[in-house]
Amino acid sequence: MKLLEQRILQEGQVRPGNVLKVDCFLNHQLDVDLLDEIGAEFHRIFGADGINKILTIEASGIAIACMTARHFDVPVVFAKKAKSKNIDGDVFTSTVHSYTYGRDYDITLAKKFLGPEDKVLILDDFLANGKAMKGLLDICEQSGCTVGGIGICIEKGFQPGGAELREAGYKLASLAIVDSMSDDGLTFRAQ
Amino acid sequence: MKLLEQRILQEGQVRPGNVLKVDCFLNHQLDVDLLDEIGAEFHRIFGADGINKILTIEASGIAIACMTARHFDVPVVFAKKAKSKNIDGDVFTSTVHSYTYGRDYDITLAKKFLGPEDKVLILDDFLANGKAMKGLLDICEQSGCTVGGIGICIEKGFQPGGAELREAGYKLASLAIVDSMSDDGLTFRAQ
Numbered sequence: 001m002k003l004l005e006q007r008i009l010q011e012g013q014v015r016p017g018n019v020l021k022v023d024c025f026l027n028h029q030l031d032v033d034l035l036d037e038i039g040a041e042f043h044r045i046f047g048a049d050g051i052n053k054i055l056t057i058e059a060s061g062i063a064i065a066c067m068t069a070r071h072f073d074v075p076v077v078f079a080k081k082a083k084s085k086n087i088d089g090d091v092f093t094s095t096v097h098s099y100t101y102g103r104d105y106d107i108t109l110a111k112k113f114l115g116p117e118d119k120v121l122i123l124d125d126f127l128a129n130g131k132a133m134k135g136l137l138d139i140c141e142q143s144g145c146t147v148g149g150i151g152i153c154i155e156k157g158f159q160p161g162g163a164e165l166r167e168a169g170y171k172l173a174s175l176a177i178v179d180s181m182s183d184d185g186l187t188f189r190a191q
Numbered sequence: 192m193k194l195l196e197q198r199i200l201q202e203g204q205v206r207p208g209n210v211l212k213v214d215c216f217l218n219h220q221l222d223v224d225l226l227d228e229i230g231a232e233f234h235r236i237f238g239a240d241g242i243n244k245i246l247t248i249e250a251s252g253i254a255i256a257c258m259t260a261r262h263f264d265v266p267v268v269f270a271k272k273a274k275s276k277n278i279d280g281d282v283f284t285s286t287v288h289s290y291t292y293g294r295d296y297d298i299t300l301a302k303k304f305l306g307p308e309d310k311v312l313i314l315d316d317f318l319a320n321g322k323a324m325k326g327l328l329d330i331c332e333q334s335g336c337t338v339g340g341i342g343i344c345i346e347k348g349f350q351p352g353g354a355e356l357r358e359a360g361y362k363l364a365s366l367a368i369v370d371s372m373s374d375d376g377l378t379f380r381a382q
Binding site for chain 2: 023028029030031033035036051058059063064065067069070073074075076077078080081109110113160
């Protein structure tokens with residue numbers, strides 16, 4: 001998606017440890033017009049796939065999921081990272097290792113929101129090692145739902161998450177794939 | 192807002208400890224059509240107030256903020272609850288006590304996203320004791336921005352947050368104010 005690649009080139013910042021900061025428009029400050037274009041693009045890719053629910057994980061995924069759900073006219077459900085007093089009853093749980101935060105955490109989703117009748121599109125802002133995505137896929141498997149597709153804004157193509165998901169047979173669409181990055185700049189994979 | 196009150200009556204669940212669960216449509220599963228109507232209502236109330244940015248806090252606030260920002264055509268910025276390796280440089284910080292999670296936590300916002308040139312609308316899903324809101328107002332004060340208004344989906348009118356903000360002179364709009372709740376039902380404040 002050229003529009004997203006341009007914004008990454010204009011405003012993204014490469015930091016030590018393979019960090020690509022896009023906090024000006026994607027995950028701290030949010031450019032809602034860009035998110036709407038991203039949602040339209042995901043609908044172009046997955047719109048004919050019978051999706052009836054969008055699944056994501058707090059916090060950055062929520063904005064992308066909501067702005068995409070408008071185009072599909074389906075609800076969003078998001079996995080939570082912290083255990084709240086307000087989540088009770090039966091939940092699906094999976095454990096995720098976060099490189100960003102340097103720790104393991106549990107993600108939870110109330111069982112009533114996902115089941116065998118659902119065909120979900122899973123969305124997230126980044127895909128790198130794919131740990132959070134594996135947690136979401138684990139929850140999908142527990143629920144018996146069908147994974148209709150996986151949509152990612154920015155994939156770090158030099159980390160293994162994307163390749164593993166493609167090998168596993170998922171319909172994965174990453175709107176921008178960064179194949180290399182350094183202080184000198186970024187290279188995107190031609191798509 | 193009658194539409195929101197109706198959904199609360201239909202799908203909200205009262206739980207011990209003054210908990211009102213609205214996870215079917217507002218903060219776990221998200222009804223994007225309803226959020227769009229909520230955004231339109233906030234625009235009706237605050238649309239003439241010169242708002243140039245919407246401020247919220249992760250995670251539940253993000254969906255409401257994004258769907259409202261579309262109506263204002265302004266960016267969203269959200270305060271983060273956990274310290275990420277990816278947030279560097281100067282940040283505004285404030286400490287918040289959460290009754291829901293039973294602990295104190297820091298919220299942070301990168302300084303580059305809020306300053307004296309901004310007039311913000313602060314949005315959140317719930318207002319009860321107002322602790323998270325006070326943290327956001329503290330960050331606004333640190334930044335020198337102007338608070339143009341505060342928009343809340345559901346205020347618990349029997350807890351002190353709303354009254355304190357009105358006494359302090361803020362333009363506060365709560366789309367539904369629950370004045371009492373029990374196993375027998377809910378009472379909304381006439382507005």
